[in-house]
Amino acid sequence: xxxxxxxxxxxxxxxxxxxxxxxxxxxxxxxxxxxxxxxxxxxxxxxxxxxxxxxxxxxxxxxxxxxxxxxxxxxxxxxxxxxxxxxxxxxxxxxxxxxxxxxxxxxxxxxxxxxxxxxxxxxxxxxxxxxxxxxxxxxxxxxxxxxxxxxxxxxxxxxxxxxxxxxxxxxxxxxxxxxxxxxxxxxxxxxxxxxxxxxxxxxxxxxxxxxxxxxxxxxxxxxxxxxxxxxxxxxxxxxxxxxxxxxxxxxxxxxxxxxxxxxxxxxxxxxxxxxxxxxxxxxxxxxxxxxxxxxxxxxxxxxxxxxxxxxxxxxxxxxxxxxxxxxxxxxxxxxxxxxxxxxxxxxxxxxxxxxxxxxxxxxxxxxxxxxxxxxxxxxxxxxxxxxxxxxxxxxxxxxxxxxxxxxxxxxxxxxxxxxxxxxxxxxxxxxxxxxxxxxxxxxxxxxxxxxxxxxxxxxxxxxxxxxxxxxxxxxxxxxxxxxxx
Numbered sequence: 001x002x003x004x005x006x007x008x009x010x011x012x013x014x015x016x017x018x019x020x021x022x023x024x025x026x027x028x029x030x031x032x033x034x035x036x037x038x039x040x041x042x043x044x045x046x047x048x049x050x051x052x053x054x055x056x057x058x059x060x061x062x063x064x065x066x067x068x069x070x071x072x073x074x075x076x077x078x079x080x081x082x083x084x085x086x087x088x089x090x091x092x093x094x095x096x097x098x099x100x101x102x103x104x105x106x107x108x109x110x111x112x113x114x115x116x117x118x119x120x121x122x123x124x125x126x127x128x129x130x131x132x133x134x135x136x137x138x139x140x141x142x143x144x145x146x147x148x149x150x151x152x153x154x155x156x157x158x159x160x161x162x163x164x165x166x167x168x169x170x171x172x173x174x175x176x177x178x179x180x181x182x183x184x185x186x187x188x189x190x191x192x193x194x195x196x197x198x199x200x201x202x203x204x205x206x207x208x209x210x211x212x213x214x215x216x217x218x219x220x221x222x223x224x225x226x227x228x229x230x231x232x233x234x235x236x237x238x239x240x241x242x243x244x245x246x247x248x249x250x251x252x253x254x255x256x257x258x259x260x261x262x263x264x265x266x267x268x269x270x271x272x273x274x275x276x277x278x279x280x281x282x283x284x285x286x287x288x289x290x291x292x293x294x295x296x297x298x299x300x301x302x303x304x305x306x307x308x309x310x311x312x313x314x315x316x317x318x319x320x321x322x323x324x325x326x327x328x329x330x331x332x333x334x335x336x337x338x339x340x341x342x343x344x345x346x347x348x349x350x351x352x353x354x355x356x357x358x359x360x361x362x363x364x365x366x367x368x369x370x371x372x373x374x375x376x377x378x379x380x381x382x383x384x385x386x387x388x389x390x391x392x393x394x395x396x397x398x399x400x401x402x403x404x405x406x407x408x409x410x411x412x413x414x415x416x417x418x419x420x421x422x423x424x425x426x427x428x429x430x431x432x433x434x435x436x437x438x439x440x441x442x443x444x445x446x447x448x449x450x451x452x453x454x455x456x457x458x459x460x461x462x463x464x465x466x467x468x469x470x471x472x473x474x475x476x477x478x479x480x481x482x483x484x485x
Contacts, residue, residue: 015079018134026128033125040152041145044095046218047155051115053211054093058105058113060207065172065180066105066113067194068208069187073099079134083264087186088398089208091306094154098144100162102190107178115156118165122146169193183208202405209406212397214419219397220453220462222307223421226262227451227463229301230309233257234466237271237297238480241317247271247285247295254299262301266308267400270298273317277445278429280390291318294325296445300400310400310423311463312449319477321470324440328428329470331363332446335426336468339392343424343452343459347416353391356426360388364428369437386436387429393422396451418456425449 021029044050057066070090073081084099094103100120105113120136122144123129131139138144151159160168172180173194181204182194215223233254240253250271258265272282273289277296289295295317300309314329316322321329338359339352361373361384369387370376376383395402395411402421403411416422427447430437450463467476 015134021132026132029131030125030128036124041149042153043155044153047095049216049218050093050095051155054103054105054113054115056211057093057207061105061181061204062111063107063178065107065178066103066204067169067172067180067182067190068093068103068105069183069190070096070099070101070103071186072188085264086306087183088212088306089183089205090186092208092212092398094156096150096154100189102162102165102187103156104168114158116158116160117150117154117156118160118162118168119147119150120144121161121163122149165189166193205405206407209403210410213395213403213406213411214417215397215421215453216419219307220421222303222305223309223396223451224462225305226266226301226303226307226309227311228465229257229261229303230299230311231463231466232261233299233301234297234311234313235480237295238315238477241289241295241315241477242481244289246289247273247276247287250289250295250297251285254297258299258301262303263306264302266300266302266310270296270312272296272298272445275432275443275445277314277447278431278443279445280427280429289317292322293317294321294444294446296447298447298449306398308396308398308400309463310396310449310451311466312425312427312447313466313468313473314446314448315473315477319481320474325444325446326470327367328430328441328444328446329448331360331367332426332428332448333469334363335359336392336424336448336450339424339426340452340459340461343416343422343454345415345417345454345456345458349393349412349414349416349422350391351416352393352424356392356424357384357388360384360426360428367438367441369441386434388427389429390425390427392424392426396421396423416454418454420454421451421462422454423449423451 068090070087073084076082086097090103102118104116106116108114130137134140145153147159147161182190182201183205184191184201236253236257237250240249244250251269254269255265268283270282271285273287273295274293276282276287277294295315298312300311302308335356339356342352342355361370361376364370365373375381425447429445430441432443434442448468450461452459452461467473
């Protein structure tokens with residue numbers, strides 16, 4: 001063993017409770033490690049699809065450098081971080097799940113772009129940081145692929161060490177450089193290194209969002225797999241309802257399925273019982289479960305590919321709807337059926353919403369809640385929104401509210417086209433203190449949500465295996481309880 005004097009200098013502690021390793025320990029830790037594997041990793045499955053997306057983006061911005069970061073880990077508390085989830089645009093173009101990476105599309109001689117990926121190197125056991133760096137060291141957080149391994153895995157044109165990012169960014173905004181654009185709000189390091197260009201950068205974000213509006217066959221398969229896992233998660237919850245006491249159990253049971261079969265939940269699980277179902281994004285999930293109440297469960301498994309389901313079912317905790325609950329449930333179900341009929345190529349995005357709201361308003365009039373459905377539906381009134389605040393659809397994909405940066409004329413005021421995947425989710429929510437609602441309905445909240453693919457002739461319900469009609473929901477719950485393990 002070498003003398004301690006020849007060991008690398010001891011780093012300073014990174015927290016108040018760290019202990020700096022003595023030189024002898026540094027020297028000891030750097031020796032007698034088996035060499036790492038020499039074989040390079042296999043190419044990423046479907047790497048051709050990611051390359052095709054990069055090529056399509058390249059065509060939209062000839063001669064410009066495009067910078068798409070994945071982002072960094074976010075601090076949860078003090079020196080602990082949230083589990084990392086890649087930036088959706090970066091993942092869409094690379095398939096890479098590691099933090100800190102940056103994709104550059106650099107103009108190539110003769111046209112097009114070269115795909116350059118910047119990644120954190122993995123020095124292995126040849127550098128003391130593998131055990132002294134609690135943020136990126138391999139013994140602290142696990143291995144990274146490294147430069148050559150990433151080149152083999154992701155099949156880009158070039159991979160560079162992340163340490164080159166600062167110099168690369170500095171070279172972009174000099175007086176003699178070509179134009180460039182950045183996906184903003186994802187990486188603090190990139191945002192700090194490249195001045196914000198306002199509309200120019202926003203145009204890149206919009207272009208990526210509009211590319212993502214159309215799902216290819218592999219993306220639809222990934223969404224279908226996430227939906228299938230989500231159904232199993234719902235059945236886990238149904239099993240638990242016999243004994244569960246609080247919404248927290250519902251959340252925990254569903255989230256277990258999401259972590260066992262996927263990457264995580266696609267968004268914060270909404271487990272809203274009783275009047276909590278009237279709060280659209282109830283995520284405290286700390287209320288009690290009562291047998292006579294409904295449970296509005298809005299949840300989705302995010303698969304390992306990061307595509308997420310988004311499903312809502314409103315379940316009678318006892319297994320049977322009361323008369324009043326069934327009335328409201330069947331009205332919402334009829335509204336959803338009307339919206340489904342409007343999901344067709346050529347219709348505008350808001351047509352399913354208009355159809356659903358007409359059914360809800362007319363139903364509310366029949367229940368004596370609205371005086372005149374036509375008056376309530378008028379643009380200058382929209383009185384029905386007191387009981388159904390949200391529209392029935394949003395795009396779905398890598399993000400639960402996918403493609404949010406798309407231009408309004410392409411998305412909200414655009415036309416439905418084959419390949420789009422969207423939710424259809426009408427709801428009615430009667431607050432406990434709403435004196436415009438008969439007392440027997442107050443505190444009832446119902447939402448029914450499915451995920452649908454626009455096809456050449458209409459739509460395909462990707463979540464059609466979820467029972468939906470009231471009798472089918474009751475039968476589903478009885479079947480799950482009967483088969484309870």
